[in-house]
Amino acid sequence: MSTSTNTTPDISIxxxxxxxxKKSSFLKELVTxxxxxxxxxxxxxLIFINYYLPMIGVVIAFKDFNYADGFIKSPWxxxxxxxxxxxSNAAWQxxxxxxxYNLAFILLGLIFAVLFALAxxxxxxxxxxxxxxxxxxxxxxxxxxxxxxxxxxxxxxxxFFNKTIARVLNINTIDWYASPQYxxxxxxxxxxxxxxxxxxxxxxxxxxxxxxxxxEAAILDxxxxxxxxxxxxxxxxxxxxxxxxxxxxxxxFRSDFGLFYQVTMQQGLLAPTTEVLDTYxxxxxxxxxxxxxxxxxxxxxxxxxxxxxxxxxxxVGKISEENKIF
Numbered sequence: 001m002s003t004s005t006n007t008t009p010d011i012s013i014x015x016x017x018x019x020x021x022k023k024s025s026f027l028k029e030l031v032t033x034x035x036x037x038x039x040x041x042x043x044x045x046l047i048f049i050n051y052y053l054p055m056i057g058v059v060i061a062f063k064d065f066n067y068a069d070g071f072i073k074s075p076w077x078x079x080x081x082x083x084x085x086x087x088s089n090a091a092w093q094x095x096x097x098x099x100x101y102n103l104a105f106i107l108l109g110l111i112f113a114v115l116f117a118l119a120x121x122x123x124x125x126x127x128x129x130x131x132x133x134x135x136x137x138x139x140x141x142x143x144x145x146x147x148x149x150x151x152x153x154x155x156x157x158x159x160f161f162n163k164t165i166a167r168v169l170n171i172n173t174i175d176w177y178a179s180p181q182y183x184x185x186x187x188x189x190x191x192x193x194x195x196x197x198x199x200x201x202x203x204x205x206x207x208x209x210x211x212x213x214x215x216e217a218a219i220l221d222x223x224x225x226x227x228x229x230x231x232x233x234x235x236x237x238x239x240x241x242x243x244x245x246x247x248x249x250x251x252x253f254r255s256d257f258g259l260f261y262q263v264t265m266q267q268g269l270l271a272p273t274t275e276v277l278d279t280y281x282x283x284x285x286x287x288x289x290x291x292x293x294x295x296x297x298x299x300x301x302x303x304x305x306x307x308x309x310x311x312x313x314x315x316v317g318k319i320s321e322e323n324k325i326f
Contacts, residue, residue: 061296081296090280098276102252104188105195109248110241112192113199118229120200121207133204137197144258147194151263155186177265180273187274190263191256199244206240207233242316242323250309253277253301277301 030037057071064077085091116136123129139147154160155176162173176182210233218228255276264274277297285294317324 057295058299060292061299063292065292065295077292081290081292082300084290084293085297085300090275093272094275094277094280097273098253098255098278101184101187101255101276102248104184105191106245106248106252108188108192109196109199110245113196114203114234114237114241116196116200117203117207118233120204121233122225133197133200136200139194140197142194144256144262147190148258148262148265151186151190152265177267178269180270183264183270183273187259187263191259194259202244203237203240206237210236238320239323243325246309246312246316246325249312250305252308253304255279257282 060071060074061081062076062078063071063074064080065071065074069075120129120133123132152159156162157173157175157177161176166173174182176186214232215228218232223231255278257278260274260276260279261282264270281294281297284290313324313326
């Protein structure tokens with residue numbers, strides 16, 4: 001009995017010591033790496049202000065918001081804001097456009113980014129590789145306003161296509177901004193041109209991080225260049241592909257507002273093939289001033305994106321446990 005009573009205090013003392021040791025080790029690490037923690041502080045504050053603090057406003061999605069009462073005192077509206085969003089005549093059209101465009105952006109962006117990264121990696125001249133990489137990456141830094149006017153210079157009725165290309169090819173001129181059937185291809189190409197450079201940088205970094213001994217061993221075994229790419233490079237890039245794809249799937253119900261609003265020059269005739277959820281919310285907010293509906297749409301986008309990421313990660317885990325994100 002005496003042994004039992006003496007053991008219990010000893011265990012509690014040991015647990016307290018472990019707890020104090022953990023706390024002291026954390027504080028020690030904090031002091032030792034204070035420069036790194038200070039570097040993390042600004043982005044943490046930025047994320048908190050821009051992403052976590054606005055979550056308080058989620059309540060607006062369930063309220064009949066008015067400016068006089070604010071989001072706290074405004075009366076509750078239940079699911080009325082969601083009904084307005086989903087029962088509109090354009091609900092199916094904008095949902096279809098949003099999903100199909102994002103799927104095209106994700107798939108084609110992945111394929112072309114990997115292909116260009118592989119091609120740049122094979123260039124023997126470092127100067128040429130850096131030059132091409134800079135040229136491809138440059139459009140990423142352009143604003144959508146600039147891109148929109150570049151597109152206008154080409155697609156305007158008196159623009160480069162109708163004045164030069166159509167004349168050289170001896171084909172009829174096209175009024176692009178009154179022809180919605182062409183715009184799915186136009187928007188996909190413009191998005192690829194602007195954003196592909198970012199993906200190339202990611203995959204090129206992954207390729208340069210591969211140990212060269214793998215390639216040397218493959219050459220000794222008689223493997224050609226295509227075999228080296230297929231059996232060495234691509235498998236090493238798979239984790240990068242999975243992470244970027246899952247992250248992009250999380251935004252499948254969100255669209256790049258600048259692409260669909262600026263590049264189309266807000267032409268109403270193009271709405272059947274260019275109207276997406278974000279532009280629809282913006283126009284509804286401008287014309288009706290209904291903040292509750294726009295908040296409901298934002299919440300809907302976030303929830304769908306969250307569960308899309310969970311499902312995609314679960315599927316990846318079933319296929320390859322080591323490649324899932326969490």
